[in-house]
Amino acid sequence: MSTSVMVIGAGPAGLQAASTLSHLGFDVTVVEQQQYLGGAVARHQYQVLMPDFSSGPELLRHLIERVNEDPHIKIYTGTSVEDVSESRDIFSITLSGAHAETIQSHAVVLATGFDHFNPARDGKYGYGIFPDVITGAELEEMFAKGPIRRPSNGEVPQSVAFIYCVGSRDRQVGNTYCSRVCCAVSAKQSIELREQLPKARISMFYMDVRTYGLWEDSLYWRSQEEAGVVYVKGRIAEVTEQHGRPVLKGEDTLVRGPFEWPFDLIVLAAGMEPSRGTHDMAKKFQVSLESHGFIKQAHTIHNASLTDHPGVFVAGAASGPKAIEDSIAEGDVASLAVFDYLKAKVTL
Amino acid sequence: MSTSVMVIGAGPAGLQAASTLSHLGFDVTVVEQQQYLGGAVARHQYQVLMPDFSSGPELLRHLIERVNEDPHIKIYTGTSVEDVSESRDIFSITLSGAHAETIQSHAVVLATGFDHFNPARDGKYGYGIFPDVITGAELEEMFAKGPIRRPSNGEVPQSVAFIYCVGSRDRQVGNTYCSRVCCAVSAKQSIELREQLPKARISMFYMDVRTYGLWEDSLYWRSQEEAGVVYVKGRIAEVTEQHGRPVLKGEDTLVRGPFEWPFDLIVLAAGMEPSRGTHDMAKKFQVSLESHGFIKQAHTIHNASLTDHPGVFVAGAASGPKAIEDSIAEGDVASLAVFDYLKAKVTL
Numbered sequence: 001m002s003t004s005v006m007v008i009g010a011g012p013a014g015l016q017a018a019s020t021l022s023h024l025g026f027d028v029t030v031v032e033q034q035q036y037l038g039g040a041v042a043r044h045q046y047q048v049l050m051p052d053f054s055s056g057p058e059l060l061r062h063l064i065e066r067v068n069e070d071p072h073i074k075i076y077t078g079t080s081v082e083d084v085s086e087s088r089d090i091f092s093i094t095l096s097g098a099h100a101e102t103i104q105s106h107a108v109v110l111a112t113g114f115d116h117f118n119p120a121r122d123g124k125y126g127y128g129i130f131p132d133v134i135t136g137a138e139l140e141e142m143f144a145k146g147p148i149r150r151p152s153n154g155e156v157p158q159s160v161a162f163i164y165c166v167g168s169r170d171r172q173v174g175n176t177y178c179s180r181v182c183c184a185v186s187a188k189q190s191i192e193l194r195e196q197l198p199k200a201r202i203s204m205f206y207m208d209v210r211t212y213g214l215w216e217d218s219l220y221w222r223s224q225e226e227a228g229v230v231y232v233k234g235r236i237a238e239v240t241e242q243h244g245r246p247v248l249k250g251e252d253t254l255v256r257g258p259f260e261w262p263f264d265l266i267v268l269a270a271g272m273e274p275s276r277g278t279h280d281m282a283k284k285f286q287v288s289l290e291s292h293g294f295i296k297q298a299h300t301i302h303n304a305s306l307t308d309h310p311g312v313f314v315a316g317a318a319s320g321p322k323a324i325e326d327s328i329a330e331g332d333v334a335s336l337a338v339f340d341y342l343k344a345k346v347t348l
Numbered sequence: 349m350s351t352s353v354m355v356i357g358a359g360p361a362g363l364q365a366a367s368t369l370s371h372l373g374f375d376v377t378v379v380e381q382q383q384y385l386g387g388a389v390a391r392h393q394y395q396v397l398m399p400d401f402s403s404g405p406e407l408l409r410h411l412i413e414r415v416n417e418d419p420h421i422k423i424y425t426g427t428s429v430e431d432v433s434e435s436r437d438i439f440s441i442t443l444s445g446a447h448a449e450t451i452q453s454h455a456v457v458l459a460t461g462f463d464h465f466n467p468a469r470d471g472k473y474g475y476g477i478f479p480d481v482i483t484g485a486e487l488e489e490m491f492a493k494g495p496i497r498r499p500s501n502g503e504v505p506q507s508v509a510f511i512y513c514v515g516s517r518d519r520q521v522g523n524t525y526c527s528r529v530c531c532a533v534s535a536k537q538s539i540e541l542r543e544q545l546p547k548a549r550i551s552m553f554y555m556d557v558r559t560y561g562l563w564e565d566s567l568y569w570r571s572q573e574e575a576g577v578v579y580v581k582g583r584i585a586e587v588t589e590q591h592g593r594p595v596l597k598g599e600d601t602l603v604r605g606p607f608e609w610p611f612d613l614i615v616l617a618a619g620m621e622p623s624r625g626t627h628d629m630a631k632k633f634q635v636s637l638e639s640h641g642f643i644k645q646a647h648t649i650h651n652a653s654l655t656d657h658p659g660v661f662v663a664g665a666a667s668g669p670k671a672i673e674d675s676i677a678e679g680d681v682a683s684l685a686v687f688d689y690l691k692a693k694v695t696l
Contacts, residue, residue: 020684023691052648059649169564176569180561208556213528214640214668216517221524233581254601292562300400301407301673320562325649326674333680336368343371 002027005338006093006105008081008281011039012324013316014111015063016331021109022072024339029074029103030067031081031095033277037064039113041324044137045144049324050181050188051215059324084284089311089345091285106345107311107338110281110295111331114272114317117167117175125166125268126239130246132157133239133266135166136182139189148196150264152244157200157264160193161248162186163236164206168271177292179271180321183210186269187219187229194227202229203263205236205250234259239266272321285312294320305334313337350375353686354441354453356429356629359387360672361664362459363411364679369457370420372687377422377451378415379429379443381625385412387461389672392485393492397672398529398536399563407672432632437659437693439633454693455659455686458643459679460629462620462665465515465523473514473616474587478594480505481587481614483514484530487537496544498612500592505548505612508541509596510534511584512554516619525640527619528669531558534617535567535577542575550577551611553584553598582607587614620669633660642668653682661685 005021007014010032018028036042038060041049046056067073078098085092094102116137119127127133131152134142142148150157164186168179183206190202204223209231211220223229236250245262252259274293282288282295287307290296295314298306305313315334316327353369355362358380366376384390386408389397394404415421426446433440442450464485467475475481479500482490490496498505512534516527531554538550552571557579559568571577584598593610600607622641630636630643635655638644643662646654653661663682664675 023684023688049649054647054649062650176565177562178560178564208558210556210558210560212526212558212560213670214525214638214642216526217524217639254604256602256604290562291565294562299402301397301402301676302410304673304677322561325652328649329652329677329681332684333677336371336680336684340371 003342004029004103004105005107005109006031006091006103007109007111009039009111009113009277009316009318010034010037010075010077011111011113011316011327012041012059012063013113013318013327013331014039014109015067016328017109017111017315017335018073019063019066019070020332020335021338022070024335026338027072029076029105031079032075032077033080033097035078037067037075037077044140046140047143048188048192050184051218053188081281081284091311106342107313108285109305109313109315109334109338110278110285110287110307110318111315111334112277112281112318113275114278114321115275117173117270117273119166119268119270122167122170122173124236124238125163126241126246127268130239130241132246132264133268135268135270136185136189137270139267143192148193148265155264157197159201159263160197160203160265160267161261161263162190162202162204162267162269163248164204164269166268166270167273169207175271175273175292177321178210180210181323182269182271184215184219184323186267187211187223189267190223190229191219191227194229202227204229204231205234205248206231207233272317274318278318285309287312287314290320294318303333303337304330305337311341351690352377352451352453353455353457354379354439354451355457355459357387357459357461357625357664357666358382358385358423358425359459359461359664359675360389360407360411361461361666361675361679362387362457363415364676365457365459365663365683366421367411367414367418368680368683369686370418372683374686375420377424377453379427380423380425381428381445383426385415385423385425392488394488395491396536396540398532399566401536429629429632439659454690455661456633457653457661457663457682457686458626458629458633458635458655458666459663460625460666461623462626462669463623465521465618465621467514467616467618470515470518470521472584472586473511474589474594475616478587478589480594480612481616483616483618484533484537485618487615491540496541503612505545507549507611508545508551508613508615509609509611510538510550510552510615510617511596512552512617514616514618515621517555523619523621523640525669526558528558529671530617530619532563532567532671534615535559535571537615538571538577539567539575542577550575552577552579553582553596554579555581620665622666626666633657635660635662638668642666651681651685652678653685659689
């Protein structure tokens with residue numbers, strides 16, 4: 001039996017891990033429950049990525065071509081992990097769906113990603129009630145499909161509000177953590193919007209703007225200075241509707257006053273939650289979760305990919321909110337951790 | 349000639365890269381201009397690391413033991429790169445200092461790190477003038493050496509202010525970027541301070557609190573709720589002195605009022621700048637810098653370690669502000685990039 005590793009999840013982290021594991025000499029099986037590869041990047045058709053405005057489809061092409069052309073990588077889409085048993089450090093993994101078989105693996109990389117918070121869970125945003133209230137992911141899909149129009153009437157929006165931290169940093173919905181990338185993604189989206197809507201008023205309602213590191217200039221300052229986007233530190237009370245337009249009610253915490261402003265379009269920067277797949281796989285592979293339900297890192301600083309179960313590794317947003325660049329880096333980190341782990345056990 | 353790689357800089361990124369490159373089969377030479385290994389973690393004797401309050405000395409021991417015990421890694425401390433030439437994809441690197449020799453390398457990893465911004469460059473903070481105004485790095489050294497006392501008179505401080513974004517997000521000093529980790533490091537320090545100073549007033553003066561991702565609970569909320577630290581969104585006008593105590597003048601941007609508060613101790617969260625070594629090595633190895641003087645990443649998202657010079661890779665804060673965990677991850681990413689690069693050129 002050759003030395004084989006299973007990667008579960010085919011988003012950026014999983015695809016990177018698969019390719020790197022193959023470079024390191026392993027036979028790799030990638031199991032993905034969806035019919036497509038690329039995770040959230042593919043699901044929402046991200047056209048332009050932050051922070052560098054590079055092409056989403058090109059990134060996917062790069063990641064997918066490498067695994068497709070690699071004879072040491074098998075790709076099982078439309079396939080789920082049904083059952084796992086372990087004996088003498090070898091995992092027997094029973095799959096269902098398109099590839100119903102049992103596979104022996106020496107190690108496993110969980111790259112099961114995230115789901116977006118569903119804003120319908122918090123009534124105050126009016127999501128699912130008012131058609132002109134959409135999520136950031138839906139805005140990405142609009143960018144992919146054509147010009148930006150109001151869902152309610154097909155008109156060009158003259159005013160757009162972004163609400164930050166939807167489902168993040170919010171005890172009431174149960175998510176106390178920050179989703180890390182939504183500030184930067186929203187800033188990127190506001191710059192893209194400006195190209196299509198040269199005259200629209202674009203306003204960002206935030207708690208803290210977390211365009212950390214070098215994102216500060218390329219996203220936050222650029223959105224303000226080149227795209228004329230206005231940032232308002234504010235608390236959102238609720239979204240209502242008047243005369244067919246959503247109305248944002250809240251308090252501007254800098255000028256200390258309540259506001260009640262109508263917008264043609266409201267974009268909710270919905271945060272990240274552990275995906276159902278992350279929960280399921282954590283249970284099947286017996287790895288612990290941290291307090292928010294992400295996979296717990298055994299050594300946060302030493303190595304991002306170690307779980308508390310030897311032979312089971314994690315990469316990408318399965319262990320917490322990540323940017324795509326972080327997820328790809330962790331695909332490498334996890335592959336090397338597998339390499340070190342198996343070098344001690346198996347003659348490669 | 350065996351396949352050899354030079355790692356320049358022996359902070360967390362460089363030490364991780366050295367160890368991983370050796371695991372991948374290379375002979376590694378680590379060149380470090382200082383006499384010690386461990387970079388900023390060693391220089392400032394970080395005792396407790398964010399986000400998980402793990403031990404700094406233990407992290408260093410882990411990173412350093414691995415390279416010291418590895419027969420494929422040579423460590424050249426007290427050594428600098430004097431001159432570089434390149435012929436047929438082989439770098440001839442002339443060293444000076446403790447190991448004055450010329451080494452042939454097939455690839456190079458620049459892990460030359462950062463320097464802290466020197467707050468004496470901005471007169472408004474009173475740093476270098478008022479003894480009770482110190483930097484976050486100096487606070488780390490105080491934690492390492494003994495109890496926290498006011499430098500001016502040796503008394504226990506009853507009130508401590510942290511000023512965020514010192515030398516970051518500041519056009520006047522020329523650093524428009526965010527230094528990424530200072531918010532979180534300051535929150536960690538405030539929690540540590542509370543243990544020593546149960547009754548002190550501890551106040552954080554911030555622009556935005558950027559404890560992103562899962563740092564939110566473990567640092568930001570914990571500092572407020574467990575350590576009773578107060579966060580004030582404010583702009584700092586200047587630090588003066590009255591009756592032997594530094595006085596912080598500024599404007600609270602939330603309650604819209606000026607303040608003038610004396611503190612026993614003021615901690616400046618000084619940001620990161622490209623180190624002199626980063627500048628020097630970028631020039632010697634002919635890699636481009638981005639607009640702030642960090643080493644420019646050729647593909648931000650695809651691979652964090654690629655520069656625009658084939659065979660020269662980057663890891664850690666040399667390419668921009670990073671947390672230690674990011675720098676260690678990038679040590680792995682750079683090692684794999686070297687592996688892929690050399691696999692195409694050399695029979696390993």
